[in-house]
Each structure stands twice: as structure tokens, then as C-alpha cells.
Amino acid sequence: MAAEWWRDAVIYQIYPRSFADSTGDGYGDLPGIIERLPYLRELGVDAVWLSPFYTSPMSDGGYDVADYFSVDPLFGDITDAERLITRAHELDIRVLVDLVPNHTSDEHKWFRQALASEPGSVERARYHFVDGLGEHGELPPNNWKSVFGGPAWTRVDDSAGNGERSQWYLHLFDVKQPDLNWSNNEVREGFDEILRFWLDKGVDGFRVDVAHALVKEEGLPDWDEEQAMLDDLSGPMWDQDGVHDIYRRWRSILDEYDGDRSLVAEAWVSDPERLALYLRPDEMHTAFNFQFLDSRWDAEEYRTKISRTLAADGAVGAPTTWVLNNHDVVRSVSRFGLSDPGSSHEGLGSEDEQPDNVVGLRRARAAALLMLGLPGSAYLYQGEELGLPEHTTLPDELRQDPTWFRSEFTRVGRDGCRIPMPWSAGEPALGFSPNGARWLPQPAEYADLAVDQQVGVEGSTWELYHDALRLRGELGLGAGSLDWVQAGEHVVAFDNGRVRVMTNVLGTPVPLPEGYSVALSSTELDGGTLPTDASVWLVAE
Template identity: 60%
Template sequence: MPSPTDWWRSAVIYQIYPRSFADGDGDGMGDLPGITARLSDLRDLGVDAVWLSPFYPSPQHDAGYDVADYRSVDPRFGDLGDADKMIAEARSLGLKVIVDLVPNHTSNEHAWFRAALAAGPGSPERERYIFRDGRGPDGEEPPNDWRSVFGGPAWERVADGQWYLHLFDVSQPDLNWGDDGVRAEFSAILRFWLDRGVDGFRVDVAHGLIKDADLADYEYADEMILGGLAPEGAPPPPMWDQDGVHDIYREWRSVLDAYEGDRILVAEAWVRPAERLARYVRPDEMHQAFNFEYLDTPWSADPLRQVIDTTTVANAAVGAPTTWVLSNHDVVRHATRLGYPVGEPRRHGIGADDPQPDAPLGLRRARAASMQMLALPGSAYLYQGEELGLPEHTAIPDELRQDPAWERSGHAERGRDGCRVPIPWEADAPSYGFGPADASWLPQPDSWAEYALDRQRDVPGSTYELYRSALRLRAEHALGSGTLTWVDTPADVLAFRNGEVLVLTNFGAAPAELPLGARVLLTSEPLTSDGRVPQDVTVWARA
């Protein structure tokens, strides 16, 4: 188990998407009391910490990432008392608690933005955001050609003629981090939640807070993936990964370091190459940064080996662990993603009339991928339901979609609703045990009864028991704090040693050989009758 002072270097952290985890009152929306009641299940699974996506007051135009008040709880989820109870229960179970922080933008219903609209051009209130005059004779054109990550222009005009920047939804105006008042406010917000006992913050859009001062046009905006990756050969994007963000995180690190208990900062930063991402986890900045390059890598031995090597080396150069992840609330679940042909571009949502994945193949590969990830040195994040083998819901009726990307992209992107459907706990209960009633804010597929926790707990070979065994063995063998050494293998096989454990994944059609005398600890699927490793299977062994 991680020691109290470096727990984050090797921790397994479980992401809770509050509206879809557990509903305590039956209104169809998950809430903090529901989460509190289910924390013991996460303790039993074997994770070290939980990360909660936003539960702050919000008009919910972007599922809570449009925050109207950073110091309270949305009534849909409970109140501050419920947050305190949840933190206390987690602590009693030995779980750390990380909460989401959304500093790139606020809701347009935040008191600051309302004040900015009322105060008018040139006011201190308007300086908290990025307002500009428009182009053209009457200022009728946006200040530049930037595009919203969710589709459409990144500028909205207000009644007095000025425009404000919103790199995401129109309801999410970007803050101006050149304003001293903005910086002071967020330092105070950090202290508010640290004083309530949280162990850290996952920082949304960590690479986006500072924009190039010139706000120059950027013709490649439409080609960028989720607002972070410029096409090869393009100039650096003026809205992402500006050097000035690092000054902010040094300030925040000094705030966290004043508290006991090794509180942490986690960067959601879609940044390449690995050396640029590693800058976020230098010793005086953040502690972790999600390895999205690993998430995006095709299911193939050589590309995976390359990304494991490059990201591990880049992080080691600054003394930081690598933070592995395969799924989250923004991407198609990997049990579905891996059911498509290897090398296809990652999909941004799936609809009923889109090409459908090979579901059994996707789950088989997902189990193998998860075992590979959990054997790598460093920390790892799990997304709620992946321990059940949950696939993406690929048949949500379009009229029920709630992700703003669906409308803003002109229905070109299905969006992220498919990975956000409330998860199943009990096969024969209303809403599969999500809550005490049938209500569910997004529809649950009929097939999800088979994935429910009560159908998998204590069932040998189930995905849940595979995860539970992997987490137990990971802790017993200290894999998170170990050292990776590659093993020479055929081209379609990837193998490494981490301490005394051999980890082997076979990507090829021909079964792979284990070393003579190897003692198998865990397999993602059964071996062949003669003890060889079939295709799309990962094995942990002592050899």
C-alpha cells in the first residue's frame, strides 16, 4: 500500500461521475448520499482514492462543468453537510478524496459573469473574463477565428456589442488568468475545500488557462482533438499549453504544501509531446498528469511499447510517476473502443445507426488492456463501471442526448452521453440498483442486468473479480512503485517485468509461450489447454 507521504505515486484512483454513480433519493440523478452509501463497495474493490466530477451549483449545460458557485453543492446532489459526511465516510474507510476544479471557465450564471455583463466594457468586472471588440466596420465579426471544442465559433456577442471567449459551450465564458482577482479567488477556493478535508484536485482543462496575448487567428482549430492536440507541422496553438500556466500551478502547489497529508494536483492536459506534458509535473507544480497518449494508442504491441517508453522516460526526467488511464467521462469506454478494428480513429460518441463494435472482442481486449495498465509502475485511474466490463451505450435515442457537443457540432458528433449512463448495481432492482426508483437521467440499456455488481461479485472469471484480484496482487507485489524492464518477445507480443512479476500480452493470432516453469498469478482469459497465451490476453506470472 502507498505510504502516507507518497500515496499518489502508486495509487489506484476511482473516478465517480456523481450524477451516474448512485441515486440516494430516487429522482433519477445520482447524489452525494448515494455515493456515501456505496463507498464501502469501492473499499472492497481495492482502490486507494476516489475522484468526484463536479457537484457544484450549476445550470448543468455541460453536466456540471459550468460552475455557478465553487463553494457549495448543487441541490440536485445534496448540500455541504452531505459533502462533509461523504469525506468523513471515505476517510473512515481509508479512501482519499479528490474533487474536480474547473478554472478555465465559469458558468454564465456565475455572479462574476452577471456582474461583467452589467458593468460594461472596460470595467474591472469585465476584466475577469476575456471580452474583446469585434472585427469589421461595426464589430459584427468575432475577434478571431477560434473554434469551440464543442463545435461552432468560440465567441459570443453580448448586448453592448462586445464579444466574450468560450472555448467550450456558449454558457462557459473563459476566465482571464491575467487578472489578479481571478488568481486570488481560486487560491481561496482551494483553501475552502482543503479545509473541509479533501486530498486534492483534478484540474479541468489544465492546459488552457493562459491564452496567447495577441489572440491571433489559428486556422487549425477545427482539426484539434478535444482542444489540445495540434496537427503535425502546425504552429503551437495560441489557446493551449502556454508557458504561463506553470506560474499558476506553482502558486497552487505552495497552497497545498501548507497543508498536512500530501494533498495533490492532477492535470487534465491534452498535451503532446510527452516532454511538454511532463512540465506539468515538475517538483514544484502538479503531482500527476493523465497519460492520454497511452489512452489513444492503438491496440498493438509496438505502439504501446513506444508510448510506455516515451512517457515513462519523460516523467522520470522530472521525478514524477506516470499516470495511466484507459477510460473517463469524456471518451468512449474502452470495452467498446477496443471492439473496433485496430488503427481506426477514436470515435467521439456512437449512435444506433453508426457502425457498431464487436462487443465480445471489445470486452476481451479491455480486460487484457486493464491488466496491462494495472501492472505498470506509477498511478492508475479507473472510470466507474469499467470494473464491471461496462460498454458504451451505443443506442441512446438522439432526442435524449444532453451533451452540448451534439447540438453545437450540428449533430456531427454524438457526444459523450454513452459513457455517462447510470451504472448497474443490482440486476433485478429498479434502475438496476442505481436508485430506489426506475428513474434514470439517461436511459439504461436492457442488457445491463448482466453487468450488475450482484451478478459478478464472487463469480470466478467475472470482470469485477478480475479487477479485484488485479488490485490485490498489484498491492501485494508493489507494482505501482516498481520498475519496468522489457522482455524480448516476438513482434506480436508485449512483455515486461515489474519486480518479480512477468506481464505478457499477446496481440497475435498464434498463442504465445510463457517461460518454462512460470507460475501464473492471474490471466484476463483462460490459457490454452497446453498453457499458452491466446490472442488478446494478458497474463501475470512469476517466472
């Protein structure tokens, strides 16, 4: 029996509004993705994950869903979604879609019904509507902060209740993203229906947004700490044990379908043993390893985090899922080019330290071979294969991330990693749209990094990723195992089958071992040594 595909797959994240615009309105769309699927087949990925394309007011880039059963006109319609799934499968590419279960849009029919209903109604029970504190309920129910900045509570005008008990509703993110109450059976049944709707359309699984947030501690006790997107989040609103009942329920639904449908958790849980609880045999299939993403460019830190996560995941029979980039973090090229290289940041603006993207690209290429040489599955974020840097000088007046506004313009947010893809250096909007329209401008350096400047060009970052994905499959690295090798303080080295992976992190050049031939390297090798900030895959002769 063949192993489940998700155990060693390489999945490519598409942020739909920034991938390919087919209409000229400046926003990427589903027909644009369909047109570019052969590009992903050529790159060599096994699956795509699509960030939300559902009907939405787009207050948080589509993560504020108004209707989970339809496609927003910005991206096309439901027939486009069906065509995308069909075409991807024809190219032997599986399709994961984003599921956003912690909150809806305030324009979702459930929330509109709640606002039109009285306190204590069944409509309000789907969300966290709570009476306020103070003599007249004028104070929020507790002191929780929003991840995007500001308070996590908003008071409503309770005209339905004659103003006597104006309640507050919880939103861990934007004010337009009210949190659902997962102790409510209507909510659970509603998402059962959503899962089945998309599984019946043929999707191969779901990426679950903020999977660690659905259940809140009973009584909603105060929590004094500030909340930020990439922090080590803890407290009564995160990683509560009750979430596991939800995922066991979802797993049973997916198991009814053939084709190894899968769930991947976006759970910012710092303890690998706690994260592994999401991966027990009757829950999620995989979970992003954000501890790896958040690593500084430090050999010992990598060795420690890789060891701990492999051990924790292995204890429950699950693979580890590696990731370096996504739509919420500064791109690795720019992270690795900072004076404190590597640790994730929510965004960089013109007032922040400007990264050295030349140094950063060298390190990002090395980190990519380190990641793709590890056993398990891996996720790539669109443009990562081109070595795209963060847009760190985006004009403030163009920003759209709610973090920028909720933080009262003190946190630039995530727009800089969501810039439209550069396809062709000489075309308007670098080939993103047919007429030059684009919802965010591309920085000047994107022209030299466009797809048509890299495909087929020896030594390009695209070719490095292309070769790495091909060899990863041929050499069975994703399905392999790890045995550490001592190769020096600054070298992360391990054997995966007959392949030795070596990454020199900030160290002086080190000699390559005898008895191996070079299969792939992140930079040119000179004189039988591995240079500083470089990776190599060696095959035993």
C-alpha cells in the same frame, strides 16, 4: 519515510449524476455515493475522484460552475460533501474533487457582474471580453472554434455601454462557459480561496480540468484548425508556458497542508516532454497519460508510448499516471471492439460502426492487466470494473451533451459513456434508483453486467479487477520499475520486480516462459500458452 500515496495509487472516478440515486429523482447524488463507498473499499481502490458537484445550471454536466463553494441541490448540500469526505476517510479512501479553472458558468456572479458593467471595467477584466472586428465590431475578434463546435466567441448586448461597443466574450467550450482571464489577479486570488476552502474541508487533492488551456497567447492570434475534444489540440489557446506559474502558485498552497495533498492534470498534450513540464517538483504531482488511453490495439504503439512517457516523467522525478477510460471517451470495451480497435472516440451513435463488445471485452480485460501491471498510479472510471460497454444506440432525442447541439447534431457527444451504473439486475433502473427513475436509459446488456451478477462470481470482470488491485499492492507493482522483455512482435512484455507482465496483442498464441507461476490472467490459459488478446501476470519461482 513512506512514499507519497499518489505515486502508486489506484483512483476511481465517480461521475456523480450516474453513480447512485438515493432520492428517486433519476440523478445520482452525494448520499448515494456515501452509501456505496463500502463497495469501493471492497473493490480495493485507494481514492476516489468526484466529477463536479458544485452549483451549476448543468449545461455541461456540472463543468459549468456557478458557485465553487456550494453543492448543487441535485446532488445534496455542503453537509453531504462533508459527510462523504469523512466517511471515505473512515474507510481509508482518499478524496479528490474536480476543479474547473478554465471557465465558469455564465450564471456565476462574476460573469453576471461583467454583463452588467461597461466595456473596460474591472468586472469584465476577469474574462476575455474583446471588441469585435469590422466597421461596427460585428465580426468576432478572431477565427477560433469551440471544442464543442461552432465559433468560440459570442457577442453580448452591451446595454451597459449604450450599444456603442458591443463586445464579444471567449468560450473555448459551450456558450454558457465563458473563459476566465488568468492574467487577472482577482481570478488568481479567487481560486486560491477555492483551493483553501476545499482543503480545509479535508479533500486530498484536485483533478484540474483542461489544465493546459488557462493561458492564451498574447494578442489572441487567428488559428485556422478545427477543435475537437479528443484531437491533438495545439495552437495559441493550448499549452502556453504561462500556465506553469499558476500551478507553482497552487502547489505552494497544497504544500501548506499535511497529508500529501495532490494535483492531477487533465492536459491533452501529445508531446511527453511537454506534458512532463507540468510535473516538475514545484508544480503538479501527476498528469493523465492520454497518449496511452488513445493507443490503438497495437503492441509496437504501446511499447513506444509507455517508453516515452516513463522516460519523460522520470526525468522530472514524477510517476506516470495510466488511464483507459473516463467521462469523455468511448468506453474501452467498445473502442477495442471496432474494426480499428483502441483509438479513443468522443462518442458512437447508431449510425456509426457498431462495435463487437465480445471481442472488445476480451481486449479491454487484457488492457486492464497491462495498465495495472505498469509502475505508477492508475485511474479507473466507474463501471470499468464491470466491463460496461458504451451505449451506442441512445435515442438522439435523449442526448444532453452540448457537443450534440453545438455541432448541429453531427457529433453525438459523450452521453454514451455516462449511463447510470447497474447495481442489481432485478431491480428498477438496475438498482441505480429506488423507483426506476434515471436521467438516461441503460442498454439491455447492462443487466447481465450488474454488480450483483459479478461480485463473487469466478471469472467475472469485477473479480478480475478486484484480484488485480489486491495483487498489485501485494507485489508492489505501482512502486516498481519496468524492464522490457523480448517476447515477440505482437507481445508487450516487461518485468516489474519479480513479476513478468505479458500482453498478446493480435498475435498467435505464444508459449509462457519457464520458471514462472501464473498469478493472474485476463482469460483462461490453455496448454502453457498466452492466447490472442490476453494478458498474464507471472511470478518468478
